[in-house]
Amino acid sequence: MIDFLVFGILPFIFILGAAVVLHEFGHFIVAKIQGIRVETFSVGFGPRLFGRRWGTTDYRLSLIPLGGYVKLAGDESNAAVEGAGASNIPERERFDLRPRWQKFLVMVAGPTMNILTALSVVFAAALISGVQETPSSPTITRVRGASEAAGLRPGDRIVEFNGEENPSLERIQNDIRISPEQPLPFVVERAGQRVSLTLRPAQEIQEGEKLGSIDFLPDFGNVPVVAGEVRAGFPAEAAGLREGDRLVSLNDEPILGQGTLIPLVQKYRDAPLRLVYEREGRRAETTLTAKIEGDRAFIGIVPEDDLPYKSVGVVGAAGYAVRRNVEILRMTGAAFAQIFRGQRSARESIAGPIEIARQSSNVARKFGWAGVFSMLAFLSLNLGVVNLLPIPVLDGGAIFLLGLEAVLGWVGLRLSMTVRERIQQVGFVMLLLLMGFVITNDLVKTVTRLRGSPEQPPAASPAK
Numbered sequence: 001m002i003d004f005l006v007f008g009i010l011p012f013i014f015i016l017g018a019a020v021v022l023h024e025f026g027h028f029i030v031a032k033i034q035g036i037r038v039e040t041f042s043v044g045f046g047p048r049l050f051g052r053r054w055g056t057t058d059y060r061l062s063l064i065p066l067g068g069y070v071k072l073a074g075d076e077s078n079a080a081v082e083g084a085g086a087s088n089i090p091e092r093e094r095f096d097l098r099p100r101w102q103k104f105l106v107m108v109a110g111p112t113m114n115i116l117t118a119l120s121v122v123f124a125a126a127l128i129s130g131v132q133e134t135p136s137s138p139t140i141t142r143v144r145g146a147s148e149a150a151g152l153r154p155g156d157r158i159v160e161f162n163g164e165e166n167p168s169l170e171r172i173q174n175d176i177r178i179s180p181e182q183p184l185p186f187v188v189e190r191a192g193q194r195v196s197l198t199l200r201p202a203q204e205i206q207e208g209e210k211l212g213s214i215d216f217l218p219d220f221g222n223v224p225v226v227a228g229e230v231r232a233g234f235p236a237e238a239a240g241l242r243e244g245d246r247l248v249s250l251n252d253e254p255i256l257g258q259g260t261l262i263p264l265v266q267k268y269r270d271a272p273l274r275l276v277y278e279r280e281g282r283r284a285e286t287t288l289t290a291k292i293e294g295d296r297a298f299i300g301i302v303p304e305d306d307l308p309y310k311s312v313g314v315v316g317a318a319g320y321a322v323r324r325n326v327e328i329l330r331m332t333g334a335a336f337a338q339i340f341r342g343q344r345s346a347r348e349s350i351a352g353p354i355e356i357a358r359q360s361s362n363v364a365r366k367f368g369w370a371g372v373f374s375m376l377a378f379l380s381l382n383l384g385v386v387n388l389l390p391i392p393v394l395d396g397g398a399i400f401l402l403g404l405e406a407v408l409g410w411v412g413l414r415l416s417m418t419v420r421e422r423i424q425q426v427g428f429v430m431l432l433l434l435m436g437f438v439i440t441n442d443l444v445k446t447v448t449r450l451r452g453s454p455e456q457p458p459a460a461s462p463a464k
Contacts, residue, residue, distance in 0.1 A: 007364045007365050011360040011372050012356065014376070015356070016360075019114065020043050022380065023110040024043070024070050031095070034105070035093060037057075037093035037095075039057065041057055042070075045063070045064040048063075049061045049063055073093050073094050108399060111383075113384070114381065115325075115385070120321075123320075126321060130310050131316070132309055137166045137189075140157075140217065143217075145213065146200055146201055146213065147216040150197050151195070152197060152199070153190065158186055161186040163185070174331050177211050181203050182343060184199045185197075201213055217258060222256035223257055224247075225246070225255050225261060226247065226303070227247060227303065228302045238288070239275070239287070240286060241275075241286070243366065245279050246279070247301070248276040248283065249276045251271070257305060272289060273299065328378060354446060360372070360375060363375050392426055392428075393431050
């Protein structure tokens with residue numbers, strides 16, 4: 001029960017709650033600075049569960065935990081969602097009587113706070129821990145599967161990938177992950193010449209999600225290796241290995257770089273394997289026997305290079321935070337583009353509160369607080385950007401209406417309150433339908449995961 005609370009409930013409450021509260025706090029603080037009365041500060045929509053009134057503001061927790069809202073005095077455009085406001089508000093405290101530029105600042109403040117949160121989390125992590133050094137235009141040391149079939153060879157240096165010149169390893173891996181079985185053009189430098197190739201990443205299933213398989217190894221040099229994943233039912237799990245264990249040597253031969261582990265397992269496939277590893281600073285040894293499948297030997301460890309962190313200072317950390325968040329937005333945009341092109345299912349790509357809770361628990365167990373804050377940054381960034389879309393009920397919808405009112409004002413027209421209310425009611429219905437879809441989708445995913453889907457192909461072969 002304690003384990004479920006610490007790694008299941010608390011991370012979800014913290015991540016979703018912080019993202020929503022920070023968003024609404026952006027609206028709240030800018031409204032307060034301008035002297036606009038805030039009648040309600042709600043985490044969640046729908047009926048009020050409990051809360052407390054301080055001054056003229058009711059701080060509450062509401063029934064439906066998919067966002068929140070700030071009810072501004074005199075603003076009845078969202079009455080279908082927020083309820084009717086008080087009628088005896090002084091004119092100086094009414095939102096609806098303020099100039100458009102002040103309304104704009106209040107509306108944009110919520111998404112801005114989310115985006116600043118995402119930047120701040122990554123900036124703080126980079127400033128405190130540094131940044132892992134990964135090469136641009138990486139050189140390849142080992143290939144198999146779809147990469148080998150595409151013509152990629154050891155020693156090739158990827159100089160262009162999916163239209164990007166001198167791509168980072170992170171960008172290459174991200175493009176592969178979101179593009180299973182889709183053609184990805186790339187160019188390698190081989191023996192001083194540029195060779196054009198096309199990769200169709202094999203599909204693998206990870207926790208019910210279809211991802212492209214990364215089946216090549218970049219050359220990071222002689223760096224420490226950790227167990228990125230220990231596969232169930234394989235010798236490494238039976239021998240007591242865990243994710244995060246640092247792999248030191250196999251049969252007295254050092255493991256330096258993840259590309260060395262696979263050849264060592266193959267080399268000693270018919271003999272007992274003495275694996276020396278480190279866990280929490282303590283060295284230990286275990287003996288295991290490789291599992292043979294065809295002409296390959298496996299122990300069930302997915303190795304990862306433990307790349308060193310480099311101190312980058314304030315300017316470097318800020319630049320990294322911007323690049324990291326821009327890459328997340330690029331990936332999100334690419335995934336949605338695939339949905340509209342019919343290359344990706346919306347059911348697989350859109351997550352609701354149940355799925356967020358599951359992912360929160362996973363990152364908390366695997367990465368601790370670092371993972372929790374990383375997911376907060378990711379969710380906060382997406383919440384901020386989505387709220388800027390010109391959809392009724394969202395902040396972007398309100399900003400769009402402000403712009404429309406300005407344009408109509410230039411030709412002597414105005415947007416009546418009745419029309420505004422109708423637009424918001426349509427938006428509210430859309431929001432309810434979306435809520436129903438994501439919750440139903442989460443439940444279907446959960447049931448499928450618990451039962452195990454017979455239609456899913458097996459995951460990629462474990463290393464190694």
